[in-house]
Amino acid sequence: MVKYKTQELNHIFHALSDPTRRSILRDLGGREKTVGQIAQPYRMSLAAISKHLKVLEMARLIDRRKEGSHQFVRLNPETLKTANEWISYYEQFWNDRLEALRNLLEEGDST
């Protein structure tokens, strides 16, 4: 059984709760981009994008690679897996419990 670190999950889910950040992650699919390239489609300032990237980085949803004056930003899909595992675990857990509850109720009805 996986042990989830509270802080880690706080950061991941918080990062995912903002539509701009989800959009950035989406745009990053599989290829590296510079900060400028990431910012380009958005109407907000570069400073704002920079902050969003910091939040994504804190959550370890992205990695950065510095090369001269540019930075290359890329996804870290491993982290998304953490969130996925947390959710999947509880989803399963709850579904099992709910089913157990249903069975119990049926039993009560039929006897």
Next chain:
Amino acid sequence: MVKYKTQELNHIFHALSDPTRRSILRDLGGREKTVGQIAQPYRMSLAAISKHLKVLEMARLIDRRKEGSHQFVRLNPETLKTANEWISYYEQFWNDRLEALRNLLEEGDST
């Protein structure tokens, strides 16, 4: 392909970003509880728990059933599925892209 509603995802991920709320969801596994029962293990006030429940309700992660002066709160696992689907979709999407990228690079190396 599923279409995810922005607001819905905002609410779900925001709700999940707080450890108290995740803990409440965990405690609710499969059985209904009253607000008082939910609050019991926590050191914070009932008012604070009430607010957390409102956030979870807004995200449709829980449902409520009123019965006299009590309320029964229960999970809505359907919503967790929404979050799970979003994450799984992008995880897959990214992994595919990353693999494509890797293949491309290998090709470049070997020829």
Next chain:
DNA sequence: TTTATATTTAACCATATGGTTAAATATATC
């Protein structure tokens, strides 16, 4: 060395968040 480009940091602002205590509301019970 100057200048242009890429990115972050600082200072600021309005609103949201997560908590508190006290008052309000709704139902149950005496």
Next chain:
DNA sequence: GATATATTTAACCATATGGTTAAATATAAA
């Protein structure tokens, strides 16, 4: 009706969030 119980709402507070513009920093290019 009066009182106890369950829960929410209101008012408040400190800190966080998501944005802005302007200044700072770092590298590249002339």
